[in-house]
Amino acid sequence: MNREKERKIYVIGHKNPDTDSVCSAIAYATLKTKITGKHYEARRAGQLNEETQYVLEHFHVKAPRLLTDLREQIKDVELKEVEGLRSSISIRTAWEKMRESNIHTLPVTRDGKLEGVITIGDIAKTYMEVYDSTILSKARTQYRNIARAVEGEVVTGNEHSYLLNGKVAIAASSRILMSDFIDQDDLVIMGDRKDAQQCAIDKGASCMVVCQNAPISEHIIRQAEEKQIVIIRTHHDTFTAAQHINQSIPVKYFMTKDNLVTFKLKDYVDDVKEVMAKKRFRDFPIVDNKGKFLGLISRRRLLNVKKKQVILVDHNEKNQAVDGVEEADVLEIIDHHRLSSIETMGPVFFRNQPVGCTATIIWQMYQEAGEDIDPINAGLLCSAIISDTLMFRSPTCTPLDEAAARRLAEIAGIEIEELAQEMFNAGSNLKGKSAEEICFLDFKQFTVNDTVFGVGQVNSMSSEELKELKKIVKPHLEKARQNHGLDMIFFMLTNIIAESSELLCCGEGAREMIIGAYDLREDTEDIMLKGVVSRKKQLVPTLVGALQQ
Numbered sequence: 001m002n003r004e005k006e007r008k009i010y011v012i013g014h015k016n017p018d019t020d021s022v023c024s025a026i027a028y029a030t031l032k033t034k035i036t037g038k039h040y041e042a043r044r045a046g047q048l049n050e051e052t053q054y055v056l057e058h059f060h061v062k063a064p065r066l067l068t069d070l071r072e073q074i075k076d077v078e079l080k081e082v083e084g085l086r087s088s089i090s091i092r093t094a095w096e097k098m099r100e101s102n103i104h105t106l107p108v109t110r111d112g113k114l115e116g117v118i119t120i121g122d123i124a125k126t127y128m129e130v131y132d133s134t135i136l137s138k139a140r141t142q143y144r145n146i147a148r149a150v151e152g153e154v155v156t157g158n159e160h161s162y163l164l165n166g167k168v169a170i171a172a173s174s175r176i177l178m179s180d181f182i183d184q185d186d187l188v189i190m191g192d193r194k195d196a197q198q199c200a201i202d203k204g205a206s207c208m209v210v211c212q213n214a215p216i217s218e219h220i221i222r223q224a225e226e227k228q229i230v231i232i233r234t235h236h237d238t239f240t241a242a243q244h245i246n247q248s249i250p251v252k253y254f255m256t257k258d259n260l261v262t263f264k265l266k267d268y269v270d271d272v273k274e275v276m277a278k279k280r281f282r283d284f285p286i287v288d289n290k291g292k293f294l295g296l297i298s299r300r301r302l303l304n305v306k307k308k309q310v311i312l313v314d315h316n317e318k319n320q321a322v323d324g325v326e327e328a329d330v331l332e333i334i335d336h337h338r339l340s341s342i343e344t345m346g347p348v349f350f351r352n353q354p355v356g357c358t359a360t361i362i363w364q365m366y367q368e369a370g371e372d373i374d375p376i377n378a379g380l381l382c383s384a385i386i387s388d389t390l391m392f393r394s395p396t397c398t399p400l401d402e403a404a405a406r407r408l409a410e411i412a413g414i415e416i417e418e419l420a421q422e423m424f425n426a427g428s429n430l431k432g433k434s435a436e437e438i439c440f441l442d443f444k445q446f447t448v449n450d451t452v453f454g455v456g457q458v459n460s461m462s463s464e465e466l467k468e469l470k471k472i473v474k475p476h477l478e479k480a481r482q483n484h485g486l487d488m489i490f491f492m493l494t495n496i497i498a499e500s501s502e503l504l505c506c507g508e509g510a511r512e513m514i515i516g517a518y519d520l521r522e523d524t525e526d527i528m529l530k531g532v533v534s535r536k537k538q539l540v541p542t543l544v545g546a547l548q549q
Contacts, residue, residue, distance in 0.1 A: 009331065010308065012043045012067060012322060014315035016443040019052045019387035019423075021045075021314040023380035024358040025064065028313060028334065030377055031362070035369050040311075043067035045322040049441040051427030055383040058422070059376050059412075071324035072305045074272060075265040079286055079295030084109025087116070087252035090145040091123050092244075094251050098123075105283035107293050108255050114285055114293040116257035121280075126246060126254060133167035135246065136187060139253035140164060143207060143230045146187070149248035150209060150234040150241045156221050157207070157230030163187055166206055168245060170238055171196035179203065189238050189245070194220075205229060209245070211238045262287050263297065269305050272297075307345070314358040316342045316350075319445040319452070334361055337536055338544075341447065356396040359384035360404045379412035383423060390459065390496050391420040396537040421461075424496055428460035430469065435476035438469065439491065445484075446540060448547040453488040453507070454481075455543075457535050459496055466493045470502065477506035490514070490543070494533050503527040503539075517546040 011029040013021020025042040032040040042064040048056070056063055084107045085094060094106055098120055108116040136146070144159035166185035171178050175195045182188055184204040190196045192214030200208050201223045207230040210216055216231060224231050234241055262285045263272050276284065276299055283296040307329040315321060316333050317340040325342065332349040333342065336358050353361050359381040366373045373381070385405040389397035392405075409416050430438050443456040458473075460466050473491055481489045488507030495501070505511040505527065514520070514527055532538045 007306070007309070008039045008041045009311065010043045010067060010070075011040055011311045011313060012045055012064075013313050014317075014320035014444065015045045015322065016440055017044045017046050017048060017052065018314075018442050019049075019055055020358050020384040022048065022052050022064065023055065023384040024313045024334070024362050026061065027359070027373070027377040027381050028311065028362050028365070030374075031366055031369065031371060032311070034371055041065075049427065050429055051387060051423050054423060054426035055380065055387075058383075058419075059379045061376060061380065067322060069268065069324045070308050070310060070322055070328040072269040072307060072327065073265065074263055074267050074269065074286060074297065076308060077269065077297060077301055077305045079297055080283065080301065081295045082107060084112070084114070084293050085118070085251060086110070087255070088142060088145075088250045090141075090149060090248045091118070091126060091251055091254060092145075092149050092247035094118050095120075095123050095247070103283070103296075105281060105296060106251075107285050107296070108251055108257075109293050112293060113291045114260070114262065114287050116252070116255035117260065117281075117285060118251045118255040119281065122254045122256070126249070131246065133169065136168055136249060137163050137165050137185075139249045141248050141250060143232070145248040145250065146207065146209070146245060147232045147234075149244050149246075150232065150236055151244075152209070152232045152234030152236075152241075155210075155216060155231040155233050156224050157228065159230070161230070163206060168242070170242060171200065172238065175199050187245075189241050191238060201227065201229065207232065209234060209241055211236055211241050260285070264288065265294070269302055273299075273302060276302075312342070313362075315444075316340050316352070317444070317446065318342050319447055334358060334365075336361065338541070355398050356394060356401040357385045357388035359388070360398075360401045363404045363408060364400075373408075373411060375412045378408040379414055382408035382412055382414065382416070383419065386416060386420045386423060387427075390494075390499075390533055391416065391424075393496065393499055394534045394537070395531075396534045424459060424461050428458065428462065428465055430458070435472050436480060438473055439476060439480050439489075444535070444540075445486070446544070448544050451487045451547050452485070453490065453510075453543065453547075454484065454486050455490045455492065455535050455539060457492040457494060457501075459494045459533075461496050463495055463498070466495060466502065469493060470504070474504050477504060481506050488513075490539065492532075492535060492539065496533070499533055500528060500530045501532045501539075503529055503532075513543070513546050517542050 011025045013025050029040040029042040044064045087108050104120045106118050141163045147154050168187050169182050171188050171190035178199045182203045185206045187207040188200040188205045189209045191211050197220050210233045213235050261279055283298045286294045286297055309329045309331055311332040313334045316335045330344045330348055335352045336355050363381050382405050385401050389401050392402050439456050445454045477489050488510040491504040493502040
């Protein structure tokens with residue numbers, strides 16, 4: 001598996017994504033893939049609002065997948081790809097495979113699914129522990145494994161059958177004594193003594209291991225065949241054969257199968273390191289959701305983890321970025337907001353223009369690259385500009401934004417006014433949503449000095465709808481402020497037609513700060529801000545200025 005080849009570069013907007021952050025990410029990922037041939041993938045950092053969902057459905061575009069954390073995951077680490085063993089394989093075979101691959105842990109699998117793991121420590125333990133003579137039958141050992149352990153050959157009998165009963169005995173005494181201690185179904189290790197071989201036959205042994213390549217008469221072989229006794233011949237002497245025979249025990253007898261420590265591709269490296277530090281194993285299995293074995297991972301391999309590569313669009317504020325951005329490799333930032341707090345690991349391509357929408361910048365980049373834009377991506381970018389500029393009513397709107405939107409509308413074959421009406425209606429249709437959901441549908445967080453504040457916004461073409469939304473949101477603001485650890489919350493109820501906003505305030509000193517900043521009367525009940533429709537250009541700069549004084 002070539003993980004480097006399939007590695008993705010994520011293009012993602014801010015938390016509480018709006019139409020601009022989502023549509024710009026989709027269109028820019030398409031452009032970057034076209035001009036570089038690499039795999040760029042648009043993602044979203046939160047739940048989509050109603051307006052954005054409408055836009056994606058209108059253009060039959062699938063919503064980007066959710067990405068909530070940019071920390072390294074196991075899927076960013078190169079796994080050690082190891083073939084799984086069958087549980088019936090002998091510990092000798094497992095040991096040989098470990099030596100061949102210079103590895104200390106092997107997975108035991110069945111139909112690709114993980115059953116257990118066998119380690120070099122488990123195998124070493126088999127040599128140090130003292131086992132009784134019935135261990136081979138207790139472990140249901142296969143005769144071909146026994147033959148391999150003693151480096152012998154099966155002369156007669158079914159090598160695929162198992163030693164199920166009896167003990168291991170060595171025929172080193174007289175026939176009389178042998179008759180006393182050899183029982184039916186035993187495995188008997190012997191030399192060239194014909195009386196010992198005949199005794200094993202007579203007592204109904206299940207297997208005879210004949211050492212030093214001693215001759216076996218046709219008479220003995222014929223009797224063994226009649227009684228279905230397995231005969232194995234080896235060049236080893238009886239001492240060496242007896243020493244090696246325990247290596248034939250199947251790995252399932254010694255493997256760890258209960259309370260296995262496994263990880264999945266989606267697990268975060270930090271969490272995995274923490275678990276590893278408490279365990280004695282060198283290597284740990286990685287499995288998928290169905291228990292299929294994918295590979296092994298070691299502490300050493302975690303040192304070579306590749307950081308996630310990401311392009312940020314429509315934000316450069318750390319509080320608005322997806323979690324773990326400080327651990328990611330940020331390649332580019334494309335934005336139209338004030339410069340803020342994101343720090344990058346290395347040099348970064350940064351493009352920030354004073355326009356009304358990130359989508360306007362993405363459209364410029366298509367033109368600069370000499371790439372045609374398809375009607376769907378044109379429609380997405382046009383929708384983003386309509387949304388961010390409130391169909392050119394916002395003071396953030398520049399001639400560049402309007403020109404871009406009108407050209408993109410031509411390419412997409414859409415009527416701007418008609419699409420805008422449908423978008424704004426969808427965006428203000430919040431029936432069935434809780435106060436918490438409405439508060440954070442379009443919400444951005446900012447930090448000035450030591451003050452952390454958030455600004456939410458809802459746009460509507462209906463004053464009656466805004467009044468209903470106020471009844472839902474206002475009682476919930478203080479709870480939302482506390483739950484999210486904010487000093488202040490401001491919520492804009494923006495009337496697109498009247499081009500004004502009513503501002504709800506929450507937090508110590510929040511209301512007083514707004515009254516002072518906008519020079520309102522102190523006994524003002526409802527804070528109505530005429531002409532204020534832009535969070536970015538009109539409200540946030542005023543709040544930042546007031547907090548910096």
